[in-house]
Amino acid sequence: MATFETITAEDRARAGKGVARATRRDGKVPAVIYGAKQEPSLIALDPRIVLRELKRGGWRSRLYEIDTGKTKTRALMRDVQFHPVTDRPEHVDFQRLAAGEKVRVAVQVTFLNEAISVGLKRGGMLNVVRHAVEVLCDPDSIPDHFEADLGPLDINDNIRWHDLKGTEGARPTIIDRDFVVATVAAPTVIAETAPEPAQAATAPAPAKGGPAKAAAPAKPAAKK
Template sequence: MTEFTTIQASSRAKAGKGAARATRRAGLVPAVIYGARQDADLIALDPRIIVREMHRGGWRSRLYEIDAEGTKTHALMREVQLHPVTDAPIHVDFQRLAAGERVHVTVAITFTGEDKAPGIKRGGVLNIVRHTVEVMADPDNIPSGFEVDLSALDIHDNVRWDDLKGTQSVTPLLQIPNFVIATVAAPTTDDEQTPAAEG
């Protein structure tokens, strides 16, 4: 079952810079929900909610249920504008989800088993090529993350798209067949190290 993170919001009646400034003066962050061939909804959010979600990581693929005074909307958080000096959120864009309309999301990759990988135990270096993958997904099947097990990797081995868990219902945007996610490189040697002179 698809899990949604609920966000409480209040409705905003007016659009425009003046209305947005008034919302910020009230201590809230103006936001808009667009998409799914519907008129945009104007809402206001507690800035602490936005900061919390950004600090959790993976917010670009997290599914939200926005509760604006009883009106509930399923959406993705698309963009957060930050104040250039304070880094406080000053505006948020949400994309409304519609069943059957595939959406573009960025999904984070979780790596496990690094401590068991024989190549790393032998001094190899894990080189993560991609921490995230951009995919197209149905709103009902957006993965919260992909997982990859590194425990069998030896030096010069790699992990590819087909090795990830949780990719069954999505299509990667990268047009490279079975692209590389991570590799284990051979240990680097320090040519500057010279044997100590015998005394």
């Protein structure tokens, strides 16, 4: 069973830029809950709650139950808009969840056994192609993360979708191939090039006392 984290909020009666600005002046972050074929719900959040969730990471796949004191709504945090100068959160979009209605969500990949990976111990480099994988799943079975075991991987080996653990009940949005999540690349060897020989010095100027230049031939005498 999926775990929902409760966050408190306040109802907002009206929409509009003026109302949103007034909400920010009151020290709150305006937000909206949309989806599940229902009218959008307007709420206001404590900015400390928003910042806390953003710092935790993986907030796009975390399940929330938004409690306004009057209603409780299950939702995913979909987008956060920030002030262009202060970087403070200015607006939050939530997607309402409905039982039996699959949602698109990005699930983070956790890499295990990096310290004992055969290829990495031989000097290989971990090349992560996807830090998260987008899947479709039921709201009640959204996984916290997928696991990728690096232990048995040698150089030039890779981890694909079918290698991940914890994917039961989730269907990737990429369905035309068993896509790569990460690879162990061969170590990069930079060949040392021998220093180029110094450029030959330019020919020295003739030494003093050398042969003088030949005198220019005399002009013929003018005819009388």
